[in-house]
Structures are given as C-alpha cells and as structure tokens.
Amino acid sequence: MMSHEFRSVPRILCQAGALQGIGQVFAGLGARRVLLVCDPGIVKLGFAAKAQDALEAAGCVVAVFDQVVADPPASVVKQAVRQARAFEADGVLGLGGGSSLDAAKLVALLINSEQPLEELYGTDKAHGQRTALVLMPTTAGTGSEVTWVSVITDEQQRKQAVYSPQLMPDVAVLDPELTLGLPAQVTAATGLDAMVHAIEAYTSRTRKNPISDGLATAALGLLGTNLRTVLADGSDVAARSAMLQGSLMAGMAFVNASVAAIHALAYPLGARFHIPHGHANALVMAPVIRFNLAAAQRQYAELAAHLLPDMPFADEASAAEAFVQAIESLVKDSGLEMRLSKLHVDEAAIPAMATDVVVGIGRLIDSNPRDMTEQDVEAIYRGIF
Template sequence: MNHEFRSVPRIICEAGALQEVGSVFRGLGAQRVILVCDPGIVSLGFAGQAQAVLETAGCEVAVFDQVAPDPSSTLVEQAVKQAQGFKADGVLGLGGGSSLDAAKLVALLINSEQSLEDLYGTDKAQGQRTPLVLMPTTSGTGSEVTWVSVITDAQQRKQAVYSPQLLPDVAILDPQLTLGLPAKVTAATGLDAMVHAIEAYTSRTRKNPISDGLATSALALLGANLPKVLANGRDLEARTAMLQGSLMAGMAFVNASVAAIHALAYPLGARFHIPHGHANALVMAPVIRFNLASAQRHYAELAGHLLQGQHFDNEASAAEAFVQAVEGLVKDSGLEQRLSNLNVDQASLPVMASEVVVGIRRLIDSNPCDMTEQDVEAIYRSIY
C-alpha cells in the first residue's frame, strides 16, 4: 500500500477549450509562447487557431511544426534552439503524443545547462522548466498528464526521460480537436490507451490503489466508446469520453508502470517507424494471451469493467472472456496485424527480442510474468 502518486495540477475538459489557451498562458505569466506541433496540425488549422487565440490574449507566438512520429533527439534539439532564439517563456504542445513529448523536453531545456542526453533515465533533470500547457488531439498516449517523454536517439534506440518537471501546468482536453481523426488513428490511439490501463492494473512493480481506480474507470470508458467513435467519428460525446479515458489511463500507468506490450512495441517504432499506438496494437493480444495464467485474477477483475453487464461463472471464465474481448477489439480495429506487411524483416526478430529483454528490462520486470528472449521472439513470430 506504500506508494507515491504524482499528477498534473490543473485539467480543463470542455468542447471549445482551445479558446481558453490565451488566458491560461497569461495566468502563468507567459508572454512569448512557442507552439510545438507537427505539419498535420498546421494543415488542419489547429495551430493557426491556437496562435490567433494566444495573440488576441497579448502573447507573441513562434511555431515549431516539424515534429515527426517517434521524434528524434536531433529534432528535439532543433526545437529547443528555436525556442531559445525566440526567448520563449512558455511552451504549448499541441497534437499527438510525439508533439507533446517533444514540447515537454523543450520546456525543460530552454533555460537549462543540461544536454538532452543528460536527461535520459529517471530524475536526472535539474532546476525548473518553462511554463507548459499540453493539448492532445488524439485519445491515446495520455502524454498530457505524464512525466515521461520518449524519443529516438541517433542509434535508433528508444530513450525515455522520467522527471516530475515534465508534468505540465495545465492539460487542456478539447474533444472538438479529435473529431476529424481518421479511423485508423482513432483505433491505434484508442487501443494504446487501453494498453495503458491494462498494464497499469497488472503491474508488478508500482501497482497502487489510486492507479487501479483510474485504470478501471479508464478501461470502462474506452471499451464502451471506442466502437462508437470508430462507427461515427463525429460523435462528440464519445470523443469526449475517449479523451477522458485516455487521460485517466495516462495518470494510471505513469504512477504504476507499463510492461511487456510497450517493451515489444518500442523496437517496432524505433527501427521501422510504426506509429506507437499501432505497434502496441500489434503485440497487445498475444502478450495478454501469454500473460493469462499469471494475470488470471487481475484479468477477471478487468472483465467486469470492459464487459459490463456480462455474467461469468468463475474467475477463469471471466479472465478468458477478457482476453477474447481484447483479441476481438484488435481484430475489428481495421489496423494491419502482420509484421511482414509492415516492412519488418524476419532477420530483425531475434535482434529486437534481445533489445527487449536486455535493454528494456524495467518494463519486463513490471509484466505479470517473466519473459525470456525466446518468449519475446516467439510472440514476434506469431504475428509475422
């Protein structure tokens, strides 16, 4: 029962909340804001809308719009250099998890003498960051409420920065920004959020009662509303529920840890640039099936939240129903489910398995049961 729980100090969830971003930054004392996003956010008009709101509030704005999936260390350093040249005193992250992760590091490094490499690992950051506001445009990563940023280094390895300074001052959820998400992005990010909830609840290392409550509530929201938004992407109520579920799942996993699903997904993103949510979806079902014997009690408990209203004869049948439900969600997602069709070469499978077990040991340690390199390679091969 002993645990530490960290959280963002302020959350705004409201359709149209983008219009509040100017007053939020003025309340934080920021007058020169750098907006960190990707080119798609510009083309959708969201970056322009945010800039106009900020300028109306009296803020000067610079835009860094070159964030790419699995952002590289070079890209983050470019964004930091632009922010320093602009003399930014506030950072707005707008977009998916990659943009939010990059924005967090920009806020941390603008006025720091540390290099990005100095931050890799846990609690390496020194000093305070620049005021930071995060606005997600997808319902998946939960990055707007976590103190972790994941990037890809020059050697194509995933590097994580864990620091409480990465928590933003304000997280703003505006479901109107998610209405135009393509079905495949909706599916990938929704499954990513479900993975966060499931792995937080089954964590062997930092599982705690607060994360458990958030994870189960998140899973109920996500499970009920993912099919709705896949059927009708303009369903504002369901989109709002997905954002709320994603946020709660983010709060859960960052305080309890993720596990093997993320561990197996990381090399797929770093080596083959498969978007993070899709990479998680690829390995989600086989890893959960692999964990069933060790996680039966927890899966049975989660079944009551994912499959609300259903009756189960016993713990084993409930756990099996949960695993089958996850398998069904992945199958029905519309996402490509074979590595061989995603330009993953077969020779990389044992190499990635070694990376997972050796280089991402902390996540394997959180998994409900142990995994060997052979186990990991077998899972990759099962979806090849």
C-alpha cells in the first residue's frame, strides 16, 4: 500500500457570476468585517467595487487593500496586516492573480498572530488559527486558491515560501467572468503555468500519489484542450471556465505532490529580474521537459494520452516524444517572449542563478525526475538566453 497524505480545500464554488454572491459566502462564515486584498489592476477593472457592493449588500463592512504587486515583497504583506488589524477584520477576501491570493493568505493568518512574518518561512512554522478566508482567482494559472503555500519576496530579494495548513481557504470561488478581459499574454503565461503544475505533480519523485495523479491528468486534459481556444477567443466562457477548473485541479495536485525543476529555475528569474511567475515558468518549461525526457519517458507517454487524446502512438518512446514536442509547440505559439536577453536578464547572473537553484532550492530538484547539476542549470539558461 502506498502511504501518503492528501489535503484539500473544504469547499469549491464554480459559477459564472459568482462574484455577485460573495456576500452570502462570507455571511455563511460568520464574517462581518472583510478586508479585500487585491492589486491596483483589479480596482481599475471594477472587480473590487463589485465585490465591495456584494459584500455590503449582505451586511458586511469592507476595507480595501489594493497595493499588492507581482512577487509581493514582505513589506507589502506587513502593510496589509497592519491595515487589517486597524480595521479589526474578521474575514479576508483575496481577489486577483496568485500574488494577491498569496498575500491574502498571509494576512488572514497574521491578523491575530504575534509571530513575525519571517518566522513563517518554511514548512509548518505557523501557530494558531487564521481568520475567515475566501479566495477568488482572476487568472487560470497559479492554483493558489486551493493551496496552503504562499510565496513572497524577502528584503534580500529572495523568494520565500510559507507552507502551512492554515493557509488553506475556507472557500475557493471560481467565476470565469472575471477572466474574460485578460490580455492574451497573461492568459498564455498563466495557462502554461497551470500546465507546469500538472506535469510536475505527475512526474514528482517525492510525494506523487494516486489522488494527485488523477487530478494532474484531468487538469492537463482541460488545460491542453482549452488553452489555444482562449488564446484565439478570450470571450469563450465555457473554455475560460474549463481553464479555471484545470488550474484549480493542477493546484490541488502539485501542492500534494510537489513541483520540481521548472519552478526551481523560474524562481531566480522572478526574484532577481521581476519576470512574472507564469512567464518565468513558461521560459524554462520546454527545455526542462526536454532535459527530463530520458528519465521521465514512461510518465510523459502516459501524459500524452491526456494532452493528445486523438493521436495514436506506436510505442512509449514515440508517445513521450510527441508529448515533449506538443509542449514545445504550445510554448512557441503562446506569443510570449522566450529569450532571456530580450527580458533584460543579465547574462553575468547565470552562474549565481544556477547556484540559487541547486543549493538554495534543492528540495525542488529532489522532486525532479532527473538529477540536475549547476552545470545543467547553466546550460538550460544559456540555451534560452
């Protein structure tokens, strides 16, 4: 018997127009003073105002913290916590991309805690219980709405992850209408990010399990089938909903099975050069998957059946190669810039980034299907420079 532990969010609500009913969700949690955590773009799109109206219609008092930025710095999280405490919030709504959701999780955890944020970095370091927490993604990518992980940037410009079961929200709400206006590049980056979650969960060497496998393959099928559709027609509500559901399932898969080298190589690009997380994953996705082929042929062949369901394969090797080529084609056709040199990455930083990956984030390399040295990492970075 395979031994494993699987954690999941208590409630998931998937419904077009769900934002209009967010007040009832918080009423059901007994929360009356809600801090809305988002970024300035969510305010400009009008989503923050709609959420505030829905909350107030249900009898909630609302305050808005709208200063979240990509790869949120610890200082921003601390600022939001100070506002939440001053407001005496008993509920937190995270609305936006993964950065806003990650920040909202930490705010909900720290409102009533005396622990400094820095003491939370790592696994199971948090004490006590968070306040009521609801997460609503506006992108189909991070899966942050169903994970107990929050990734921020510390004062030394390093990515820090907090792993704690208290970060799991009470309710994850998927409203595809919130993703209809996404620019094509954001849709592409977040969609590829979600696919990375599914692939790395399925090929993980450390915590892979039958439940995460099932979620990963289902997620990959939804994402692979619908990504090109939403890139061609961003107003397709059914395809947008499928992308959100695929992203959520991929999130449930990877947080229980672990991510691996793609994420490891992406982190320094975000921390050092502020490349958005989804785009950073997309940059290294294809070359890392190609690098892993020698060790992951069987898993890639199995994934090919979900990504390419109508394609016949002669054998395992051809199926695995077709899978890798399909990923390379998706990345190429995404419309994203794929050269580090065009994204203002300093070539002189490559050796240090390789050290960051292998030494600083070695736990992710441990989950990768193929062992990876600093020289291997440097070669991958240079190959896309």
